[in-house]
Amino acid sequence: MIDRAGPSLKSSVFNDLRLEGQFCDAVIKVEDVAFKIHRVILCECSDYFLVLFGPRCSPDKKVFVIPGVSPDIMRILIEFAYTGSVSVTTDNVQELLLAADQLGVMDVVKTCCDFLGERLSAENCVGIFRFADVVFCPELQRRAYRYMVDHFEGVARHEEFPLLSLQQLVGVLERDDLDVSDERVAFEAVLRWIRHVPEEREAHVAVLLSKVRLALMSMDYMQLTVLSNELVNTSTECRLMVRDAMDHIRTSKPSLDQLCNPLARPRLPNAILLAIGGWRGTHATNVIEVYDVRGDSWINLTNHSEQPRANHGSAVLNGSLYCIGGIYQTEPLNSVRRLDLSTRLWHEAASMCERRRFLSVAVLGQCIYALGGSDGFRALRTAERYRPEANQWSLIAPMQRHRSHAGSTTLHNKVYICGGFNGRECLQTAECYIPEANQWTMIARMNSPRGGLGSVAYAGRVYAVGGCDNNHRLNTAEAYDPADDSWREVASMSAPREHFGIEVLDNRIFVVGGDDGFTTHSDVQSYDAATNEWTEARGMEMFRSALSCCVVSGLPNIAEYVLPRDALPLHQYYTNQEELS
Numbered sequence: 338m339i340d341r342a343g344p345s346l347k348s349s350v351f352n353d354l355r356l357e358g359q360f361c362d363a364v365i366k367v368e369d370v371a372f373k374i375h376r377v378i379l380c381e382c383s384d385y386f387l388v389l390f391g392p393r394c395s396p397d398k399k400v401f402v403i404p405g406v407s408p409d410i411m412r413i414l415i416e417f418a419y420t421g422s423v424s425v426t427t428d429n430v431q432e433l434l435l436a437a438d439q440l441g442v443m444d445v446v447k448t449c450c451d452f453l454g455e456r457l458s459a460e461n462c463v464g465i466f467r468f469a470d471v472v473f474c475p476e477l478q479r480r481a482y483r484y485m486v487d488h489f490e491g492v493a494r495h496e497e498f499p500l501l502s503l504q505q506l507v508g509v510l511e512r513d514d515l516d517v518s519d520e521r522v523a524f525e526a527v528l529r530w531i532r533h534v535p536e537e538r539e540a541h542v543a544v545l546l547s548k549v550r551l552a553l554m555s556m557d558y559m560q561l562t563v564l565s566n567e568l569v570n571t572s573t574e575c576r577l578m579v580r581d582a583m584d585h586i587r588t589s590k591p592s593l594d595q596l597c598n599p600l601a602r603p604r605l606p607n608a609i610l611l612a613i614g615g616w617r618g619t620h621a622t623n624v625i626e627v628y629d630v631r632g633d634s635w636i637n638l639t640n641h642s643e644q645p646r647a648n649h650g651s652a653v654l655n656g657s658l659y660c661i662g663g664i665y666q667t668e669p670l671n672s673v674r675r676l677d678l679s680t681r682l683w684h685e686a687a688s689m690c691e692r693r694r695f696l697s698v699a700v701l702g703q704c705i706y707a708l709g710g711s712d713g714f715r716a717l718r719t720a721e722r723y724r725p726e727a728n729q730w731s732l733i734a735p736m737q738r739h740r741s742h743a744g745s746t747t748l749h750n751k752v753y754i755c756g757g758f759n760g761r762e763c764l765q766t767a768e769c770y771i772p773e774a775n776q777w778t779m780i781a782r783m784n785s786p787r788g789g790l791g792s793v794a795y796a797g798r799v800y801a802v803g804g805c806d807n808n809h810r811l812n813t814a815e816a817y818d819p820a821d822d823s824w825r826e827v828a829s830m831s832a833p834r835e836h837f838g839i840e841v842l843d844n845r846i847f848v849v850g851g852d853d854g855f856t857t858h859s860d861v862q863s864y865d866a867a868t869n870e871w872t873e874a875r876g877m878e879m880f881r882s883a884l885s886c887c888v889v890s891g892l893p894n895i896a897e898y899v900l901p902r903d904a905l906p907l908h909q910y911y912t913n914q915e916e917l918s
Contacts, residue, residue, distance in 0.1 A: 351378055352419040363390065364400045365415070370408035371400075372415055382418040385441035403440070410436045417445055425452045431468065438472040450477040457484045459491030463498055466505075485509060487516050487607065493526035499533030503541055506530055510548035513902050514605040514895070518843065520553040524563065531568065543574040551582035552601035559583055602902055603631040608890035609898050610842045611653075612849050612877060613660060614646040615884030616857065621645035621665055626877050628861075630843045632900035633875045643674065643683055648836075650698030651885035652705045653678075655725060658887060659686060661707055662693040669694040669713045673723075678892055687728045690721050697745035697792075698885070699752050701772065706733075708754050709740035716741040716760045720770070734775045737768055744792025744839075748799055749819060753780075755801045756787035763788035763807045767799075767817070781822045784815050791839030795846050796866040800827070802848060804835050810854050811835075814864070828869045830862055838886030847874065852882040 354360055354375070361373035379386040389401060403411065410432050417423040423445055425433060434449035436442075453465050454477055466481035485492050486509060492498055501509070509515060510523055517523050527545045531538040546569065551559065559579060569575040578600060585601040610628040612635075614621065623645040626635045649663025649670070658676040662669070669692040675684045689707055696710030705723040707730070709716065716739040723730045736754065743757025743764070752770040756763065763786040768779045783801055790804030790811075799817040801824075803810070810833035815824045830848065837851025837858075846864040850857070859880035864871050892898065 349420075351375060352416075355415075355419060362399075365411065366400055366402045367406055367408045367411045370411075372411065374415060374418075379415070379418050382444065383441045385439075405439060406436045407432065414440065414442055414445065417442065423448060425449055427456075434468075434472055434474075438474075446472075446474065450474045453477055454480045457481060459488050460495045461497070462488070462492060463495070463500055467500065482509075486512055486514060489515055489517055489526070490522050493522065493529065498526070499530050501530070503538075503544070507544065507548055510545065511599075513602070514607075516607045517604065520550045520604075521558060521562075523549045524551075524554070528566070528568075539568060542568045543572055543578075546575050546578055547599070550600060550602060550604065551579060552585035552598070553603065554582075554586070556583065556586050559586065603629075603633075603900070605895055605899060605902065606631045606843075607895075608842055608888050609892070609895065610840055610847060610849070611651075611658065611887050611889065612838050612881070613651050613658075613885050613887070614649055614663070615838075615850065615881035616647045617879060617881055618857070621647040621663075622879075622881065624879055624881065626879065627898045628842070628847070628849075628875070628877075629899035634900040635875065635877050636898065636900060637878060638681075638898065640681075640683060646670070647883040648694040648696075649883075649885055650693075650696050650707060651887050652698050652700045653887045653889045654700055654703070654705055656889075656892070657725075658889070659705060659723075660885075661698055661705070662689060662696050662710065664694040668692075669711065678889060678898075679894060681897070686725075687723070687730055689723075689730050690732055691717065691719055693717065695741035695758075697740070697743045697754055697757070699745040699747050699754075701747040701750065701752055704772075706745070706752050706770075708745050708752070709736060709743055709757065711741040715739070716758060733770070733772075734777055736770075736777050737779055738764060738766055740764065742788045742790075742804075742836075744787070744790045744801060744804075746792045746794045746799055748794040748797075751819075753792065753794075753799045753817075755783060755792045755799065755817075756790050756804060758788040762786070763805055767801075780817065780819075781824055783817075783824050784826060785811065785813060787811065789835030791837055791848060793839050793841055793846055795841050800846060802839060802846070802864075803830060803833065803837065803851070805854075809833070827866075828864070828871055830864075830871050831873075834858060836882045836884075838884045840886040840888045842888050847886070849886050850877060850881045850884050857882045 358373050361375055363374055363376050365372040365374055376390040380390055413423060425448055430449050430452055437445035462481045462484040466478055469478035469481060563569055564579055582600045606629055612626045614623060623643045624639045626637055628635055644665055646660055646663040650661040652659045656678050658678060660674045671689040671692040673686040673688060675686040692712050693707060693710030697708040699706045708720045718735040718739045720736055721730045721732050739759045740757035743754050745754040755767040765782045765786040767783060768777050770777050786806045787801055787804035791802045793800050802814040812830040812833040814827050816827050817824050833853050834851035838849035840847055848862045850859060857880045860876040861874040862871050863874045
């Protein structure tokens with residue numbers, strides 16, 4: 338139910354008069370149902386009725402027949418004209434939208450479009466996209482199209498997907514920002530679309546295949562699946578495309594030549610990883626590098642006017658990156674800097690209540706949590722919370738243990754903090770915070786003490802990775818399952834490290850930089866829970882420890898943060914690329 342402005346006393350009076358049939362000056366007839374109305378009320382909400390009842394209308398005419406609308410829907414529209422309220426449901430939304438569009442009741446059109454837009458899913462977005470074209474709702478169509486692009490893997494599996502036209506499918510497939518974790522998804526979607534009406538669509542295989550980034554697939558898949566496909570194999574044009582793509586597969590690092598070839602150009606990622614600050618040798622740095630997982634490249638986006646920071650925390654919230662506390666030269670910081678990721682401009686944010694280095698930072702809901710750390714003299718128990726809408730930090734309940742060099746994350750509406758250093762030893766304990774109760778509770782101990790560790794929520798568990806156990810740097814990792822309050826060991830990294838950055842990107846844990854007690858690293862490893870394996874990823878350009886990492890997704894200007902893609906004059910379903918961003 339929506340309320341246009343709240344039913345006023347005036348509208349309430351007019352509606353009572355309508356229901357009583359008093360002072361009505363016209364009748365709307367739909368099928369065999371008649372509705373007594375006041376012309377001026379309907380004219381107020383619709384230009385259609387303004388014309389219908391306007392100067393060209395005979396003054397003697399009292400009955401107006403409206404075709405193409407059911408009595409139930411007309412009743413809803415008339416009630417909206419009088420009360421400003423309309424009840425939109427999944428059962429009536431399409432019929433109501435069509436009728437409101439026909440009769441020019443634009444407030445109801447917008448309400449129906451908002452209703453559908455809020456309920457977009459992989460199952461219905463194609464149908465809503467096509468329906469929005471029929472009733473000319475460009476904003477709803479844009480939202481449905483954006484949903485298709487952002488959730489293509491799920492959309493391509495549903496039964497409405499083959500209903501896209503050739504032009505529409507081409508427009509989706511050729512987008513750099515099409516969200517597919519593997520280009521095989523795009524290839525298999527093409528085959529599924531063709532199989533829906535093979536006698537009509539097989540002729541389009543070359544056009545569609547040219548929009549698939551074939552060179553982003555594995556050589557095995559190309560040889561065993563793509564080349565062996567009958568449609569591909571019987572087309573000379575397709576075979577040439579496949580051979581060209583296989584030539585590019587042999588080059589492991591993206592190059593300008595690759596980016597200029599539409600078969601090899603990496604898609605834009607839907608999320609990026611930022612590696613911020615840290616120590617380079619004996620100096621804190623303000624370096625920010627961004628990892629483009631699809632281009633497998635690091636991009637340097639450092640603003641050299643920003644103050645260097647190490648042993649700090651960072652968080653992303655509402656499209657902004659926050660750099661929190663840490664140390665610059667010798668003095669722990671309580672200052673906070675905010676980078677607006679849409680404008681790439683830095684701003685000062687409110688300072689924390691306490692100075693903190695080696696702190697832990699987590700985001701839960703619309704709040705940033707700064708936990709523990711050191712004030713330069715002792716490890717802290719205190720914790721505080723930042724609300725960006727008020728630009729204010731406030732203390733929350735203190736933790737049960739003093740902790741610096743700890744790892745923190747959020748899972749299932751709780752804040753977790755693991756391990757750390759209490760000023761005497763590395764800790765094996767962990768605890769969680771429930772915001773509603775403002776209370777910290779101890780959870781099961783980890784299998785090993787860990788200070789300088791990384792912690793992250795992944796695959797429904799809290800992971801504790803690396804660190805130091807008081808005697809040795811660790812390469813081990815373990816995962817906490819809140820269902821049974823227990824820690825279980827998982828695969829170990831290839832080498833020990835502490836004071837590194839850690840985040841989840843592309844459904845993997847990434848561990849970035851850090852040190853092993855002797856050497857500071859620039860290398861990166863990633864962990865896949867499905868295989869329980871660590872693999873090497875592209876290393877940063879600069880070696881760093883005591884850095885922080887954040888992942889940000891859904892940036893409208895994501896292209897500014899990644900390896901530049903070639904600006905080929907690709908045909909788009911919409912001519913204005915910005916319209917769909």
